[in-house]
Amino acid sequence: xxxxxxxxxxxxxxxxxxxxxxxxxxxxxxxxxxxxxxxxxxxxxxxxxxxxxxxxxxxxxxxxxxxxxxxxxxxxxxxxxxxxxxxxxxxxxxxxxxxxxxxxxxxxxxxxxxxxxxxxxxxxxxxxxxxxxxxxxxxxxxxxxxxxxxxxxxxxxxxxxxxxxxxxxxxxxxxxxxxxxxxxxxxxxxxxxxxxxxxxxxxxxxxxxxxxxxxxxxxxxxxxxxxxxxxxxxxxxxxxxxxxxxxxxxxxxxxxxxxxxxxxxxxxxxxxxxxxxxxxxxxxxxxxxxxxxxxxxxxxxxxxxxxxxxxxxxxxxxxxxxxxxxxxxxxxxxxxxxxxxxxxxxxxxxxxxxxxxxxxxxxxxxxxxxxxxxxxxxxxxxxxxxxxxxxxxxxxxxxxxxxxxxxxxxxxxxxxxxxxxxxxxxxxxxxxxxxxxxxxxxxxxxxxxxxxxxxxxxxxxxxxxxxxxxxxxxxxxxxxxxxxxxxxxxxxxxxxxxxxxxxxxxxxxxxxxxxxxxxxxxxxxxxxxxxxxxxxxxxxxxxxxxxxxxxxxxxxxxxxxxxxxxxxxxxxxxxxxxxxxxxxxxxxxxxxxxxxxxxxxxxxxxxxxxxxxxxxxxxxxxxxxxxxxxxxxxxxxxxxxxxxxxxxxxxxxxxxxxxxxxxxxxxxxxxxxxxxxxxxxxxxxxxxxxxxxxxxxxxxxxxxxxxxxxxxxxxxxxxxxxxxxxxxxxxxxxxxxxxxxxxxxxxxxxxxxxxxxxxxxxxxxxxxxxxxxxxxxxxxxxxxxxxxxxxxxxxxxxxxxxxxxxxxxxxxxxxxxxxxxxxxxxxxxxxxxx
Numbered sequence: 114x115x116x117x118x119x120x121x122x123x124x125x126x127x128x129x130x131x132x133x134x135x136x137x138x139x140x141x142x143x144x145x146x147x148x149x150x151x152x153x154x155x156x157x158x159x160x161x162x163x164x165x166x167x168x169x170x171x172x173x174x175x176x177x178x179x180x181x182x183x184x185x186x187x188x189x190x191x192x193x194x195x196x197x198x199x200x201x202x203x204x205x206x207x208x209x210x211x212x213x214x215x216x217x218x219x220x221x222x223x224x225x226x227x228x229x230x231x232x233x234x235x236x237x238x239x240x241x242x243x244x245x246x247x248x249x250x251x252x253x254x255x256x257x258x259x260x261x262x263x264x265x266x267x268x269x270x271x272x273x274x275x276x277x278x279x280x281x282x283x284x285x286x287x288x289x290x291x292x293x294x295x296x297x298x299x300x301x302x303x304x305x306x307x308x309x310x311x312x313x314x315x316x317x318x319x320x321x322x323x324x325x326x327x328x329x330x331x332x333x334x335x336x337x338x339x340x341x342x343x344x345x346x347x348x349x350x351x352x353x354x355x356x357x358x359x360x361x362x363x364x365x366x367x368x369x370x371x372x373x374x375x376x377x378x379x380x381x382x383x384x385x386x387x388x389x390x391x392x393x394x395x396x397x398x399x400x401x402x403x404x405x406x407x408x409x410x411x412x413x414x415x416x417x418x419x420x421x422x423x424x425x426x427x428x429x430x431x432x433x434x435x436x437x438x439x440x441x442x443x444x445x446x447x448x449x450x451x452x453x454x455x456x457x458x459x460x461x462x463x464x465x466x467x468x469x470x471x472x473x474x475x476x477x478x479x480x481x482x483x484x485x486x487x488x489x490x491x492x493x494x495x496x497x498x499x500x501x502x503x504x505x506x507x508x509x510x511x512x513x514x515x516x517x518x519x520x521x522x523x524x525x526x527x528x529x530x531x532x533x534x535x536x537x538x539x540x541x542x543x544x545x546x547x548x549x550x551x552x553x554x555x556x557x558x559x560x561x562x563x564x565x566x567x568x569x570x571x572x573x574x575x576x577x578x579x580x581x582x583x584x585x586x587x588x589x590x591x592x593x594x595x596x597x598x599x600x601x602x603x604x605x606x607x608x609x610x611x612x613x614x615x616x617x618x619x620x621x622x623x624x625x626x627x628x629x630x631x632x633x634x635x636x637x638x639x640x641x642x643x644x645x646x647x648x649x650x651x652x653x654x655x656x657x658x659x660x661x662x663x664x665x666x667x668x669x670x671x672x673x674x675x676x677x678x679x680x681x682x683x684x685x686x687x688x689x690x691x692x693x694x695x696x697x698x699x700x701x702x703x704x705x706x707x708x709x710x711x712x713x714x715x716x717x718x719x720x721x722x723x724x725x726x727x728x729x730x731x732x733x734x735x736x737x738x739x740x741x742x743x744x745x746x747x748x749x750x751x752x753x754x755x756x757x758x759x760x761x762x763x764x765x766x767x768x769x770x771x772x773x774x775x776x777x778x779x780x781x782x783x784x785x786x787x788x789x790x791x792x793x794x795x796x797x798x799x800x801x802x803x804x805x806x807x808x809x810x811x812x813x814x815x816x817x818x819x820x821x822x823x824x825x826x827x828x829x830x831x832x833x834x835x836x837x838x839x840x841x842x843x844x845x846x847x848x849x850x851x852x853x854x855x856x857x858x859x860x861x862x863x864x865x866x867x868x869x870x871x872x873x874x875x876x877x878x879x880x881x882x883x884x885x886x887x888x889x890x891x892x893x894x895x896x897x898x899x900x901x902x903x904x905x906x907x908x909x910x911x912x913x914x915x916x917x918x919x920x921x922x923x924x925x926x927x928x929x930x931x932x933x934x935x936x937x938x939x940x941x942x943x944x945x946x947x
Contacts, residue, residue: 356408
């Protein structure tokens with residue numbers, strides 16, 4: 114209420130002073146300093162001729178948010194000044210006006226008690242005017258009240274320029290904190306308080322070092338708003354300040370950078386007519402404590418043109434740069450980069466509601482629809498504001514229709530802002546961005562990088578640029594992530610390529626793909642197709658469907674359903690032009706062999722899960738440059754041992770996944786010798802009874818769950834990097850070779866469900882790095898004494914090991930011992946600490 118009554122005033126400051134004492138010294142300096150800060154200030158020489166002075170003064174005082182009273186030796190000798198003082202205190206009482214006294218070469222106690230030379234002036238007025246007692250008492254009371262307020266004393270701050278600066282800075286702070294607060298909550302920023310505080314602390318306002326801070330994030334995330342909030346909060350602590358908004362757009366106009374530089378220097382030096390002599394002006398700045406915000410910077414050259422280097426600035430100056438491109442901040446040597454995050458849900462719903470229904474929460478009946486908007490906007494303030502304004506005062510049916518539309522079409526205002534970052538990419542980077550948006554959200558980085566390399570996109574630099582521009586991110590699981598709105602941006606860009614899906618470069622929506630494949634309307638424009646077959650009814654593919662797509666690089670038919678079935682039916686493929694395909698995933702592939710024209714030399718990833726395929730190619734030579742992964746989790750792929758001559762051709766293989774190949778009975782003799790093979794998954798190969806002898810190998814993961822293996826070869830000790838060995842549910846496994854204990858990297862040994870396993874190697878304690886040993890549901894009768902040597906063992910699982918009879922005391926166990934339904938359970942009280 115108080116703030117609302119102050120921030121609509123005509124004047125920011127009214128100055129009450131005795132002209133004969135201070136007009137040509139302190140008051141003139143104060144007025145000039147206030148004007149340089151663009152603080153609207155009233156002093157009596159602004160009165161128009163012919164005005165009734167007393168009435169004009171009264172109106173000016175009432176129209177001011179702050180009154181500054183400059184008490185000087187002769188102040189009390191002026192009836193005019195004393196009447197001003199009374200009026201000011203009336204406004205303080207009636208309108209909560211801020212009153213700031215300045216004691217200029219007088220003592221506050223003399224003003225309060227009308228003593229000393231100040232009291233003499235008041236006595237002379239009393240003798241001269243012979244006014245009534247009530248009037249005198251009103252003046253005395255006013256002097257006493259005003260002199261009791263907190264203010265500034267020139268005797269404490271002897272340097273007049275310093276006194277002027279302190280008063281002006283105090284006025285600025287009071288204006289920002291108490292006068293120009295938002296009139297109501299509708300215009301306030303939401304959920305930024307903690308961010309502002311964090312960034313303010315990072316700026317190190319008390320530090321004596323030069324400090325530049327970057328605020329980085331996607332378009333519309335609130336970088337400018339946060340920078341503005343910080344600027345408004347702390348700019349009063351600096352001798353000069355400038356918020357240079359929208360550098361990107363302004364610099365693109367003719368002479369734009371020159372205009373920005375002129376604005377920068379004018380604001381910092383408080384000189385509208387500053388001369389364009391760069392060296393001189395920056396030399397002047399080198400003596401000032403300044404705060405500069407460069408907003409929406411897109412390249413290093415913009416900063417170079419505007420300020421040259423940080424060397425011009427005094428060490429206590431501060432620079433804030435907002436940008437979508439992290440590389441700009443690195444080039445500038447920014448100390449700290451603050452990444453803007455999306456709003457939390459409760460703040461997002463509040464911001465949206467303020468624009469949609471002009472209150473802090475959704476209207477009754479609109480909660481579910483508002484939640485859908487939250488899911489769509491993902492905490493991006495721009496999207497929340499745009500959608501809130503768009504839906505304001507619209508019927509519920511319109512909300513429903515608009516939200517449904519947003520699922521496929523990005524709102525134009527949001528598209529316009531987000532697309533700025535995309536437009537700054539080169540062609541290779543744009544292709545990477547579109548591929549991620551259409552196909553690779555949430556995928557592991559490594560195979561995707563291989564795919565981009567095979568596509569000629571130079572992903573090492575390209576992916577780095579996208580990360581720097583906040584268009585993608587790599588999470589802690591080394592997976593590619595992208596904000597939902599950016600994914601929609603990429604897909605909208607592809608949609609705008611053509612109204613006809615068959616003429617677009619990438620297809621991902623099941624309805625579009627169904628139309629193209631069913632009616633065979635594909636063209637040479639198509640480079641990628643990603644179809645969730647669980648979302649469509651049966652598709653009868655034409656034999657020449659893919660012949661029309663010679664540029665096809667990516668083909669993925671997958672099922673998001675647990676019990677999915679192949680719905681893409683085809684009897685044969687008519688010499689399809691698969692020569693450019695680098696990524697092929699076809700759930701339930703319907704033919705017996707892969708297309709003859711599918712080039713293994715270019716393949717990065719091949720997956721044919723749950724298919725009836727019996728052979729890959731008719732000719733072994735096609736394997737020569739298979740780059741990354743073969744995932745052939747199918748029933749008939751390897752019904753017998755593959756040709757031994759195949760193995761050298763698979764030397765680039767990294768992951769071999771034959772999970773669920775129920776016809777697989779044996780493996781090639783040199784399978785473990787593949788130089789780059791790090792993961793071998795044979796889980797569910799129920800007819801696999803033995804592993805070949807091992808000569809060498811770099812395998813880290815060996816998964817044998819549910820196989821028919823009876824024992825491991827003693828040569829397993831040569832897998833020096835083996836860290837994870839899964840033998841769970843190997844019902845025929847009876848014992849373990851002692852050479853297993855020579856594995857120095859083994860961290861997990863899972864024997865869960867090995868119901869025929871009766872004993873463990875006596876040298877089990879020789880394992881160097883075991884973290885987890887799972888012996889649950891085994892028939893082991895005793896634990897070797899050497900287990901006490903496993904000081905790093907964290908978890909030992911013995912539950913349902915019903916034949917276990919002896920167990921050494923393990924003081925080494927750090928975290929977990931599970932012995933539920935184990936005969937030893939009653940003896941394990943001594944391990945209760947676990």
